[in-house]
Amino acid sequence: xxxxxxxxxxxxxxxxxxxxxxxxxxxxxxxxxxxxxxxxxxxxxxxxxxxxxxxxxxxxxxxxxxxxxxxxxxxxxxxxxxxxxxxxxxxxxxxxxxxxxxxxxxxxxxxxxxxxxxxxxxxxxxxxxxxxxxxxxxxxxxxxxxxxxxxxxxxxxxxxxxxxxxxxxxxxxxxxxxxxxxxxxxxxxxxxxxxxxxxxxxxxxxxxxxxxxxxxxxxxxxxxxxxxxxxxxxxxxxxxxxxxxxxxxxxxxxxxxxxxxxxxxxxxxxxxxxxxxxxxxxxxxxxxxxxxxxxxxxxxxxxxxxxxxxxxxxxxxxxxxxxxxxxxxxxxxxxxxxxxxxxxxxxxxxxxxxxxxxxxxxxxxxxxxxxxxxxxxxxxxxxxxxxxxxxxxxxxxxxxxxxxxxxxxxxxxxxxxxxx
Numbered sequence: 001x002x003x004x005x006x007x008x009x010x011x012x013x014x015x016x017x018x019x020x021x022x023x024x025x026x027x028x029x030x031x032x033x034x035x036x037x038x039x040x041x042x043x044x045x046x047x048x049x050x051x052x053x054x055x056x057x058x059x060x061x062x063x064x065x066x067x068x069x070x071x072x073x074x075x076x077x078x079x080x081x082x083x084x085x086x087x088x089x090x091x092x093x094x095x096x097x098x099x100x101x102x103x104x105x106x107x108x109x110x111x112x113x114x115x116x117x118x119x120x121x122x123x124x125x126x127x128x129x130x131x132x133x134x135x136x137x138x139x140x141x142x143x144x145x146x147x148x149x150x151x152x153x154x155x156x157x158x159x160x161x162x163x164x165x166x167x168x169x170x171x172x173x174x175x176x177x178x179x180x181x182x183x184x185x186x187x188x189x190x191x192x193x194x195x196x197x198x199x200x201x202x203x204x205x206x207x208x209x210x211x212x213x214x215x216x217x218x219x220x221x222x223x224x225x226x227x228x229x230x231x232x233x234x235x236x237x238x239x240x241x242x243x244x245x246x247x248x249x250x251x252x253x254x255x256x257x258x259x260x261x262x263x264x265x266x267x268x269x270x271x272x273x274x275x276x277x278x279x280x281x282x283x284x285x286x287x288x289x290x291x292x293x294x295x296x297x298x299x300x301x302x303x304x305x306x307x308x309x310x311x312x313x314x315x316x317x318x319x320x321x322x323x324x325x326x327x328x329x330x331x332x333x334x335x336x337x338x339x340x341x342x343x344x345x346x347x348x349x350x351x352x353x354x355x356x357x358x359x360x361x362x363x364x365x366x367x368x369x370x371x372x373x374x375x376x377x378x379x380x381x382x383x384x385x386x387x388x389x390x391x392x393x394x395x396x397x398x399x400x401x402x403x404x405x406x407x408x409x410x411x412x413x414x415x416x417x418x419x420x
Contacts, residue, residue, distance in 0.1 A: 002027040002062050003304075005041075006048035006078070007069030010331075010364035010382040011289035013037045014296040015069060017360060021301035024308075029061055035373050036363025049073045051081035058087055066090065067307060068265075071147055071286050075101040079265075090311045092285050095261040099252075100285040103145045103182040109259075110280060113251035117280040118184040118272075126170040132183055133162045141187075143282075144169050145180035152178065153223060153282075155186065189274030190418065191281060192233040193291050194244055196269070197306060198253055200262035202315040205241065206306060207298065207322075208233040209291040210418065215338055217414045224338045225379055228415035230328045230390060231294035235273050235418075244271055244278040252283070265310065293362050293382045294327035300357065328393040328416055329362070329384040330401055332409045337378040345408035347373045347381070353400050358386040361400065380409060390419055 001024050005015055013036050020028050020040050031054070033043030046053040049072050058066065066082050068074055068091030077094035091097075098105040104122040109115075118141070123129035133140060133156075142165040144152030152174045156162035162183075169178030193211065197204045211229040215221040236244075249269060256263045268288050270281035287295065296303055302321060309318040334341035350373060353361055362384055365377015383400045387393030394416050401411060 001025060001064045003029070003065045003067065004058060004061070004063045005030045005067045005069060006054065006073050008032050008034050008037075008048075009070070009289055010362045010379065011287055011292040012069040013362040013364070014293040014382070014384075015067060015287070015303070016041050017362065018296040018300055018303040019067070022304040024304060027061070029057070029063070031057060034363045034376075035366040035368040036361070038368065049076040049078060051076065051078045054078055055081060055085055058082070058085070064088065065308060065311065069286060071097065071100050071284065074285055075147060088308070088311050090265055090307045092263055092265040093261065096256060096263045096265075097285045099256075099263070099267070099283040101147050103143050103282070104180065106283055107182065109252060109255050113255040115248045115251050115280055116278070118187050120182055120184045122180065122182050124180050126166050129166045129181055129183060130163055133159055133166070136185070138162055139186035141184040142166060142169070143182045143184065144174040144178040145182055146174075146176060146178070148174040148178070155223075187272040187274075187279060187281065189272040190235045191270060191272050192236040193288055194236060194241060194249075194269045194271055195287065195291070195295060196245070196249055196267050197310040197315055198263045198265065198267050199310050199313045199315040200257065200264050201253075203245065203249060203253055204306070204310070204315045204318065204320065205245065206266070206320045207231055207295045208236040208241065209288065209294055210235070211288060211291055212412060212415060215412075217412050218417070222338055224333070226288070226290045227331045227333070227412045228329055229288070229290045229294050230326065230393070230416040230419065231291070231298055232326065233419075236271070240273055240276060240278055244269065248278065248280050289364075290329045290331055290382050293329040293384045297327040297360065297384055297386050298322060298325065325386050325388055326390040326393040327384060327386045328390065328397045329382045330397045330411050330415050331364075331379050332381040332383060332401065332404065332406065332411050333379050334365075334375055334377070335408050335410055341378055342408065343374075343376050345375045345406060347375060347409075348405035349403050353403060359396060359400060360384050375406065375408065390416055394420070
C-alpha cells in the first residue's frame with residue numbers, strides 16, 4: 001500500500017517513523033516533510049492545505065491511504081475532498097474539525113453533551129469581553145476562538161494581563177483566529193492529554209501523555225507549542241481515564257453524530273484533573289506535538305493498523321497493545337523561541353546518535369543544505385527515548401541531547417519533573 005502523510009513537523013516525522021516499520025507500507029510519501037523525514041520517506045513539496053494539489057499527488061503516486069497530521073488541512077476540508085474522491089483518509093471532516101478550529105463550537109457541544117468543562121463566555125467585541133473579566137476577576141483564561149498554532153491561549157494571573165490579552169487578540173496578534181474570543185474560568189489541578197481514535201461510532205483509547213507548554217523550567221515563562229512530553233501520564237489513572245471516556249469523550253462523539261457531523265480520526269482531549277475528577281480543557285483534532293512523538297515510540301508499527309482500522313470504520317475489531325514502558329521527548333528550540341529567533345544554524349552530531357526502537361531524534365524545523373542539517377524553525381528537534389522507567393527514559397533522552405552540537409539551540413532540563 002502506498003501511503004501519504006501530510007505535514008512537516010516532529011509529529012509527522014514520528015508518524016512516518018512508525019508507519020514505515022509496518023510491512024503494509026510499500027511506499028511512503030510525506031508532503032512537504034523536512035530534512036529528517038527525507039531520510040526515511042520521499043518528500044513532496046506541496047501545500048498540505050491545498051486539496052487540489054493533494055488530490056493530484058494522490059493520483060500520480062497511486063496512494064491508497066492518507067494520514068493528515070496538522071490541524072490546518074483538516075480545517076480547510078482536505079479530508080472531505082479526499083473522501084469525496086474515494087480515498088481512505090485518517091482525519092476528521094472540516095465540520096468535525098471545528099472541535100479544534102472553534103473554541104465556542106466546542107463549548108456548545110460540551111453544553112449539549114453535558115461534558116464537564118470550564119464556565120465560559122464567548123465574545124465578538126473587546127468591551128464586552130473586558131466587562132466579563134472585571135466581573136469575574138483573575139486568574140482567568142483568555143482564548144482566541146480560532147486556530148492559532150497552539151499559542152492563542154493566555155492564562156492571565158491578573159486582570160491587567162487578561163485585559164492586555166483582549167487588546168492583543170482583537171488587535172490582530174493572532175490574525176483571524178482572534179476575531180472572536182472565549183474567556184474561561186481558571187481551572188486548578190494537573191493537566192494531562194488523553195488520546196482516542198474515533199470512527200464515527202466506536203472509540204478506542206490509544207494513550208496518555210503530559211507535555212510542558214511553558215518555555216522555562218518549572219513551567220515558567222510564556223506558552224509555546226510544547227517543550228517536551230512523556231507517556232504514559234501517571235496522573236491519568238485507569239479510573240480517571242474511564243471517567244473521561246464515559247462523561248466527556250463518548251457524550252461528545254454521540255453529540256457530533258447527532259448533529260450529522262460524525263467524528264472520524266484521532267481526538268486529543270486536554271484534561272484538567274483535580275480530586276480524581278477530569279474536566280475538559282480543550283479538544284484537538286490531531287495528535288499533539290510533541291505528545292505524538294512519545295506515543296509513536298511506544299506504539300511502533302501497530303500505529304498504522306490502528307489508524308487504518310479507524311479510517312475504515314472497524315475500530316471495534318482492534319485494540320492497542322502497549323509495552324509496559326515509558327517514553328520521554330525533549331524539544332530543542334532556537335534561542336529566543338517563542339519570541340524572535342534566528343534560522344540557519346548548522347546542527348552537528350546527529351549521525352552519531354542511535355536510531356532504533358528506543359532512541360530517535362525526530363526533526364521538527366529542519367532543512368537539508370549542502371549535506372548539512374540546518375535549523376529552520378522555532379522548535380527544531382525532538383530527542384526521544386524509551387525506558388523501563390520514566391527516569392530511565394528521561395536519562396536516555398538527555399544523554400542524546402548532550403551529544404548534539406548546536407550552539408544556537410536550548411532545551412528545558414526538567415521534562416517530566418512533575419512525575420519524578
